[in-house]
Each structure stands twice: as structure tokens, then as C-alpha cells.
Amino acid sequence: MTTLDERAAVRRPGTDRRPVRARPEHVLIPIALGVIAVLALWWHDTPAVTGFGDWLTNAGRITGLLAGFAAVVLVALMARIPALERGVGTDRLARWHAMGGRYMVGLVVAHALLIIWGYAVTAHTDVVHQTGTLLVSYPDVLMATVAGLLFVGVGIVSARAARRRMRYETWYYLHFYTYLAIALAFAHQFATGADFMTDLAARVLWAGLYIVVGVLLVWYRFVMPVRAAFRYGMRVEGVYREAPGVVSVWVRGRHLDELRAEAGQFFRWRFLTRDLWWASNPYSLSAPPRPDMLRITVKTFGEHSGALSRLRPGTRVFAEGPYGAFTAGRRRRRKVLLLAGGVGITPVRALFETLPAAPGDLTLVYRATDWSDVVFQEELRRIAEIRGATLHYLVGSRRDLGGDPLSPAVLTRILPDLNAHDVYLCGPDGMVNAAKASLRRAGVPRRHIHHESFEF
Amino acid sequence: MKRAILAILGTAAGLVLLLSFKTHPASSSGTAAGTGTGTGTGGDTAAPAPSESSSGSSGTGSGSKKSSASTTRTVTGDTVDTRWGPVQVRVTLKSGKITKVETVQVPHENPRDQEINSFAVPQLNQEALAAQNAQIDTVSGATVTSDGYIRSLQSALDKAGT
Numbered sequence: 001m002t003t004l005d006e007r008a009a010v011r012r013p014g015t016d017r018r019p020v021r022a023r024p025e026h027v028l029i030p031i032a033l034g035v036i037a038v039l040a041l042w043w044h045d046t047p048a049v050t051g052f053g054d055w056l057t058n059a060g061r062i063t064g065l066l067a068g069f070a071a072v073v074l075v076a077l078m079a080r081i082p083a084l085e086r087g088v089g090t091d092r093l094a095r096w097h098a099m100g101g102r103y104m105v106g107l108v109v110a111h112a113l114l115i116i117w118g119y120a121v122t123a124h125t126d127v128v129h130q131t132g133t134l135l136v137s138y139p140d141v142l143m144a145t146v147a148g149l150l151f152v153g154v155g156i157v158s159a160r161a162a163r164r165r166m167r168y169e170t171w172y173y174l175h176f177y178t179y180l181a182i183a184l185a186f187a188h189q190f191a192t193g194a195d196f197m198t199d200l201a202a203r204v205l206w207a208g209l210y211i212v213v214g215v216l217l218v219w220y221r222f223v224m225p226v227r228a229a230f231r232y233g234m235r236v237e238g239v240y241r242e243a244p245g246v247v248s249v250w251v252r253g254r255h256l257d258e259l260r261a262e263a264g265q266f267f268r269w270r271f272l273t274r275d276l277w278w279a280s281n282p283y284s285l286s287a288p289p290r291p292d293m294l295r296i297t298v299k300t301f302g303e304h305s306g307a308l309s310r311l312r313p314g315t316r317v318f319a320e321g322p323y324g325a326f327t328a329g330r331r332r333r334r335k336v337l338l339l340a341g342g343v344g345i346t347p348v349r350a351l352f353e354t355l356p357a358a359p360g361d362l363t364l365v366y367r368a369t370d371w372s373d374v375v376f377q378e379e380l381r382r383i384a385e386i387r388g389a390t391l392h393y394l395v396g397s398r399r400d401l402g403g404d405p406l407s408p409a410v411l412t413r414i415l416p417d418l419n420a421h422d423v424y425l426c427g428p429d430g431m432v433n434a435a436k437a438s439l440r441r442a443g444v445p446r447r448h449i450h451h452e453s454f455e456f
Numbered sequence: 457m458k459r460a461i462l463a464i465l466g467t468a469a470g471l472v473l474l475l476s477f478k479t480h481p482a483s484s485s486g487t488a489a490g491t492g493t494g495t496g497t498g499g500d501t502a503a504p505a506p507s508e509s510s511s512g513s514s515g516t517g518s519g520s521k522k523s524s525a526s527t528t529r530t531v532t533g534d535t536v537d538t539r540w541g542p543v544q545v546r547v548t549l550k551s552g553k554i555t556k557v558e559t560v561q562v563p564h565e566n567p568r569d570q571e572i573n574s575f576a577v578p579q580l581n582q583e584a585l586a587a588q589n590a591q592i593d594t595v596s597g598a599t600v601t602s603d604g605y606i607r608s609l610q611s612a613l614d615k616a617g618t
Contacts, residue, residue: 039474047603049478051596058478059471103463110467122597123571137567192568198539 019260021087021329027096031073038065041202045195056118060111061194067107068189068206071182074100076213080220080323089325090266090282091453098158105155108148140188147185150177169279186210225320232256234317236271237293239309242375246343247309248286248297251317259322261289262329263350264424264452267321269296275307280320284347286376288354294319297375299343326426326452328355333422333448337415338364339406339435341427342373347452348426349376352383355424359388363415367394367405367431406435408442419443425451532560533612536604540569543604547584547612557584557609562601572598580605589613 042062049058077084077097084093120130134141157166157174189206190196196203234253242248261267266284270277286297300306326347336357340348345366352364364384368374374395384391392414394405404410412418423444425435432451439449533545541563548556559577563569576598583592590610594602 043474043478046478048594048599049475050594050599053597054599055475055479057597058475062471062474063467099459102460106464107467118597119568119571122575124575133567133571139566192566197566 019086019262019329020083021325022081022083024088024092027077027084027088034069034073035066038069041065041195045199051122053118053121053123056114056121058118060114060118063107063114064111064189064193065195067104067111068185070100070104070107071178071185072209072213074104075178075182075217079213079217080320081216082220085323086262086265086325086327086329089452090323092325101158102155105151108151112145112148138188139191141192143184144188147181147183150181150184154178154181168281172280221320225318228259228320229318232259232319234294234319236311236313236315236317238313239311241309242297244372245300246297246373246375247300248295249308249311251294251296251319252292253294253317255291256289256294257291259289261285261294261322262327263288263354264327264347265322265324266347267294267296267319267323270318270320271308271311272316272318273307273311280318282323284324284326284350285322286346286349288350289322297343297346297349324452326424326450327351330424330450331355331422333420334358335361335417335421336363337418337421337423338362339367339423339425339427340364341367341431341435342369344427344431345375346426348424349380351424352380352389353387357387357389360390362387362389363392363421364389365392365394365411365414367427369395369397371395404434404438406431406438408438411438411442419445421448423449425449429453528555529616531612531616533608533610533615535561536607536611538563538600538604540600541565543601543608545605545608545612547609547616549616554585554588554613557581559605562605569601572601576601577605584609 039062042058042065046058046061049055074097077093077100116127116131116134119134120127123130125133135145136142154175154177157171190203196206232253232255234251237250237252240248240250263285266282268280268282270280283296283298285294287295298308300309324347328351334357336355338348338352338355348364348366352362355362364380366374366380374393380391383389394401394410396405398405415421418439419442421444423439425432425439427435432453436449436451440446528548528550530546530548533547535542535544542561543563544560546558546560547554548558558581559573562573562577564573576595579595580592580602584590586592590606590613592606592609594606
């Protein structure tokens with residue numbers, strides 16, 4: 001009886017919809033149009049540029065406008081909009097965000113310096129005096145200066161080298177200062193921005209853009225997760241040891257089918273214990289999602305993941321998601337190779353079970369440096385047997401295996417028709433990059449290589 | 457790193473390109489009178505203000521156009537509404553010669569305006585005295601104010617009948 005009810009629920013319009021996936025161009029083209037619109041605004045408002053000071057000032061204006069636009073775009077990329085998360089992929093969004101963030105910090109610095117210099121040249125004063133004038137007598141510029149310093153600070157903190165030396169959570173929470181910075185920088189755009197002071201329409205559009213993105217942010221990063229926490233009522237069901245230092249956590253909840261989670265996706269998990277409630281970490285589903293249960297599998301190298309092995313059944317869980325585009329939605333071809341490295345097996349394990357494929361069309365290659373790191377051996381063997389899929393282990397250090405374990409030669413020996421395959425690739429960054437290069441050399445086109453990095 | 461350099465160079469090139477399309481030579485040199493007036497009326501926002509009466513009333517003491525050329529006259533130009541606010545110029549003429557130019561009003565809403573005017577207005581006044589007409593150069597960095605100034609000055613000179 002309950003099964004019948006559940007089926008009826010699944011058929012209900014609304015839950016049966018296919019998830020919406022945006023493609024990269026659906027994001028990049030609007031961004032490009034926005035840049036053109038911003039430049040057009042400047043073009044329209046500028047009668048003529050005369051003299052060196054005017055050149056500097058106008059260069060400062062353009063970089064300022066672009067920085068203001070970049071701030072909105074960067075926030076929108078991180079607003080966890082489901083269509084982007086599923087279509088473009090969280091890792092790619094994060095890469096774009098990081099790249100755009102560095103560019104934006106550059107724009108902010110250039111904007112400040114060019115405006116100071118430009119104003120000083122036209123006013124025939126020196127830059128020090130001009131900086132003082134700007135800070136003291138221009139409305140809201142002092143606030144904007146604080147904002148600029150915050151942007152630079154967050155930029156420095158986010159630089160790759162610094163991030164390694166810092167706890168993920170520290171970095172994550174420091175990043176929230178950008179919201180403060182954006183808020184502080186907003187006022188001076190209208191109070192002193194030549195393109196907005198006298199142009200109500202531009203002000204309305206600009207403010208509208210900020211408001212829309214702000215609403216999206218609050219909705220998808222706050223309202224939806226809180227709603228989900230009440231709706232799904234997730235709790236830890238049990239913790240199981242898979243291998244030394246690797247544990248699986250089963251989480252039970254209600255109505256989980258409404259999440260429309262797919263194999264290959266991940267959630268950001270927050271376990272409400274005294275030590276863990278403040279940290280939210282991304283872990284992939286390591287089994288296909290069930291209407292009542294989800295499973296994650298975590299390698300316990302960090303402080304956070306180590307504490308997971310001590311979770312008690314019944315612990316409350318908040319899960320944000322599902323996120324990630326490493327799903328069947330990327331599939332382009334009949335034959336599929338799944339290529340997993342180390343703990344990258346987790347989403348691959350879920351795909352191995354669910355990716356539609358006829359017997360013989362699905363191959364899993366599992367790379368690990370040591371047999372003690374290999375997890376799910378029994379599960380994988382069973383899935384391979386039932387589905388008529390092929391399972392290959394490449395285990396051992398480089399030296400043991402005699403050279404590159406993922407060289408084109410090795411891969412084509414496993415799969416002679418490798419270049420007729422779609423490849424799903426997941427693992428540590430180094431392994432993913434090496435494997436990607438190797439696959440390209442083996443003749444697999446770039447658009448058939450789907451990869452996800454889990455180092456955001 | 458390569459990408460960073462490309463981004464910097466690309467942005468710089470884009471900026472230079474955009475700015476150079478917007479660059480006009482300073483509005484006129486004394487000899488090329490034609491271009492001077494062209495730029496003067498070419499400002500995009502302002503229409504000549506209709507406030508003739510107010511400009512007439514502020515002429516102090518010796519306002520009549522029929523008075524002989526040897527007397528000192530003060531003529532106030534039209535109020536020109538620019539993007540940043542109204543600009544109005546008053547000219548003092550003696551025997552048909554411009555002896556003094558001053559501004560009745562200039563934009564002063566924000567510190568940028570004040571800063572610009574503090575150097576642009578004296579320079580424009582000087583240029584006008586030197587040229588003895590309204591075909592003067594735009595001051596770099598004060599395009600909008602210069603535009604308004606030149607047009608108001610022209611209207612004042614038109615009224616004076618010089």
C-alpha cells in the first residue's frame with residue numbers, strides 16, 4: 001500500500017519534472033551582454049575625453065563600473081542556483097568565481113588608483129592631497145575605501161598558496177566579508193558615480209540588478225536550506241567503516257525523492273553536534289539516493305571528516321543541495337568509462353550503479369596507490385556482475401606499476417575503443433589533470449570528458 | 457600566470473581603445489573658429505535657457521545697448537543647463553573690449569564640481585580675456601562646465617552686439 005502511495009506521489013506533476021540544467025553559454029552570454037551594457041552606459045554619458053587627466057579619470061570610471069558589475073556576477077555565480085549547479089557544475093562555477101574574483105580585485109585597485117591620479121591631474125594637485133580630499137569631502141568614498149581594502153584582503157586570503165595554510169572553514173567564513181564590502185561600496189556608486197548621479201533610469205536598473213541577485217542569494221542559500229531542514233528531517237542512521245580512515249554515513253530522512261538528487265551529485269553537510277554544527281562540508285553521495293536514505297563516504301584526513309567517524313545515530317543533519325553536474329545529464333555517448341582516483345570513487349560508485357548502459361557498455365577503472373585505500377570492493381563486484389559491466393583496478397604506486405598508471409597505452413589496452421567512450425573522471429586534482437591529458441592524447445575529444453574536482 | 461598577464465593586457469588594450477574613440481582634441485584653437493563654435497553648440501544635454509529676463513536684470517547700472525562704445529557695460533549671458541547644473545557668465549566690456557569675465561553660477565552640488573571649478577573657471581576666464589571672443593579651448597577634465605561656459609559667454613557677447 002505504501003509503495004503504491006509513493007508511486008502516485010512520484011507521478012504528481014511538479015515532482016516528476018526533469019531538473020532544469022543551464023549550459024555554460026547560458027551564463028557566459030548574459031555576462032558578456034552585461035559588460036557591453038555597462039560600457040554602453042559609460043559611452044552614452046561621456047561627451048568627450050580631453051587631456052591626460054580626463055583619460056585617467058575615465059579609465060577609472062570604466063574600471064569602477066566593471067568592478068561594480070563583477071561584484072554582482074560573482075555573487076550570482078555562488079548563489080547556489082539549482083539550474084546552474086546541475087547544468088554548469090559547482091566546481092566550474094567555483095573556478096569561474098575564483099578567476100573572476102582575482103580579476104575584480106584588480107579592477108577595484110585600478111579604479112581607486114586611476115581615479116586618484118586622474119582627479120589629481122585635472123585639479124593640478126598632488127596625489128597625496130587628492131587622496132585626502134577624496135576620503136574627506138567626497139560622499140561615501142571613505143566607506144568605499146574600506147570596502148576596497150576588504151576586497152583586497154579577501155583576495156589575498158583566497159590566493160591559492162594562502163588557502164593551503166588555512167583551515168577550509170576559516171577561509172570560508174572570511175569570505176563573508178565580501179558581502180560587507182559590497183554593501184559598503186554600493187553607496188559611493190550613486191553618490192559620486194558620474195553615470196548614476198544624474199541618471200535615474202541607470203540607478204533603477206543598477207539597483208534592480210543588485211536586488212535580484214540579493215534575493216536569489218537569500219532564497220537559495222538561506223530560505224531553501226532552512227525549509228529543507230524542516231521538510232526532510234534528516235538524522236544519522238549509522239556510521240560504517242569501509243577501510244582504514246574511510247567511513248560511510250547513512251542519513252535517514254523524509255520525502256527525500258523531492259530533492260531530485262541524482263547519482264554523482266553532492267550535498268553540503270552540516271552535522272549538528274557540539275563540535276561540528278558550524279562547519280558545512282561538501283561530500284558526494286556514494287550510493288544512488290533513496291526516498292528514505294542517503295549515503296556519503298568520507299576519507300577521514302581532515303579534522304572535520306575525522307570527527308564524522310564518531311557521529312552517533314540520531315544526530316540531526318542539515319544538508320544543502322543537491323549540487324553538481326557530474327551526472328547522467330552530461331552523457332553524450334552509448335559507451336561510458338568511469339575513471340576514479342582514490343576517494344573520487346564516491347560519486348563514481350553511485351554512477352556505476354545507475355548510469356543507463358547495456359551489458360558491456362560500462363567500464364569502471366579504479367586507481368588507488370594502495371589496496372588498503374580501496375573501498376566498496378564487494379559492492380563494486382556485485383554491481384559489475386549484475387550489470388554486465390567491466391571493473392578494473394589500477395592499484396600501486398607509480399614505481400610498482402612501472403610508469404604512468406593512466407598513460408594512453410594503459411588505457412587503450414583496457415579499452416581498445418577508448419575514443420568511442422564518454423569518460424567520467426573524478427579524483428584528486430593532480431590525478432584528474434594527468435588523466436585528462438592522457439585521455440586527450442588517446443584521442444578522446446574534450447567534450448566527452450566529464451570531470452569533477454572536489455577541491456573547491 | 458599567463459592568463460593573468462593576458463587579462464591585464466586585454467583590459468588595458470580595451471580601455472585604451474574605448475578612450476581613444478572618445479578622445480576629441482580640445483575644442484578649438486584660436487585660429488580654427490569654425491570648429492570652436494561647432495563644439496560650443498554640440499553639447500548633448502543643454503538647451504539654451506529661456507531665462508532672458510533674469511539675465512537682463514542683473515546687469516548692474518549701465519546695461520543699455522544704445523550707449524556709446526566708450527562706456528563700461530556689464531552683460532549677463534544665458535543660463536545654460538549642463539548635466540551637472542546651470543552655468544552662467546557675466547561679461548564686462550569697455551569700448552567693445554572684454555575687460556572682465558566672471559561666473560554668476562557654476563555647478564557646485566558635489567565636491568568634484570567644486571574641485572573642477574576651482575581650477576577650470578579661472579582658466580576659462582583667462583582664455584576668454586585673451587581671445588576676446590567665445591572661441592576658447594575646453595579645459596581638460598572640465599568638458600561639461602567649459603561647454604556651458606562657452607555657450608553662456610557667446611550669448612552674452614551676442615547680446616552686447618560685439
